[in-house]
């Protein structure tokens with residue numbers, strides 16, 4: 001089946017009627033429905049599905065074993081995200097299996113289609129949670145204790161999703177089966193528009209991390225508390241948001257965002273007792289930029305008589321994809337151009353352990369992590385065709 005046709009089957013799952021777009025978070029009903037759909041689609045193709053201890057799915061064409069060519073992406077989304085980020089890579093992988101069969105190819109090494117858990121960190125805060133756990137780059141006890149907005153821990157959510165939380169963590173046997181990994185993804189930028197190409201291969205992923213700044217003050221009554229008698233953590237939080245723009249501009253090549261700010265308790269007539277400011281920073285100078293933000297935040301907190309705790313939630317250094325595999329994938333796909341990206345991916349996490357590559361599919365809006373994210377059906381299907389040709393070449 002075509003990738004665009006498969007994607008169409010998912011169009012009604014997890015629509016977010018409040019934010020627009022889709023909200024599909026790990027182990028929630030929408031993401032679970034997509035997982036069930038994937039398992040059913042894999043079964044129809046005669047692929048054997050395994051779920052690993054970290055909630056990642058593996059659908060095998062051939063006996064699982066070392067030297068496998070593995071492709072896939074994720075099914076979860078950011079809150080109010082687009083239809084393509086994640087699912088495009090999964091449906092393209094399934095479609096590539098169909099195309100290979102239609103062309104009469106069968107792989108001479110094991111081939112697997114994967115779905116990684118919680119790539120966006122949309123529910124538990126840490127991106128690429130499934131691949132980080134698999135590779136051992138995230139401590140399972142830390143992962144187990146992460147809480148979603150309702151206070152549910154990742155261990156509890158995983159258990160509700162059918163996992164045994166005691167099995168979370170590094171899985172060297174499964175990781176060791178991956179000979180080469182290729183992830184197809186919608187482009188999250190304008191590179192392919194400018195290049196006039198439907199498909200590109202990934203070159204680098206910029207260093208990126210997430211920090212949580214927690215400002216603490218005195219929760220109190222909005223009407224009964226005089227203005228001079230307040231320790232309101234919303235004030236240093238707000239000053240920090242504006243300082244992020246100013247400080248990022250002083251660090252060349254840095255992109256810094258506060259997209260999430262959570263006051264506790266969060267009432268209109270309540271002075272907050274605490275405010276969590278989530279800071280996403282990307283670029284070679286990310287860490288020094290965050291140090292400057294922290295200094296500014298601390299000064300703002302002191303001025304208001306508030307406390308501040310800063311926690312690094314995740315960090316991934318710059319990733320340069322394996323150059324031999326990148327060149328091979330580019331050549332197999334017909335000499336497509338190479339593009340850097342500012343977006344993180346499971347392929348970038350895996351790249352520290354196995355040769356990994358990415359294929360990007362043109363996004364005519366240049367917008368991602370928003371409902372306007374888009375790809376034309378013709379480009380979607382061209383991407384799946386390119387992936388099929390790449391997999392055929394790698395599985396020879």
Ligand SMILES: [Zn+2]
Pocket residue numbers: 074085086119185345
């Ligand atoms: Zn993605």
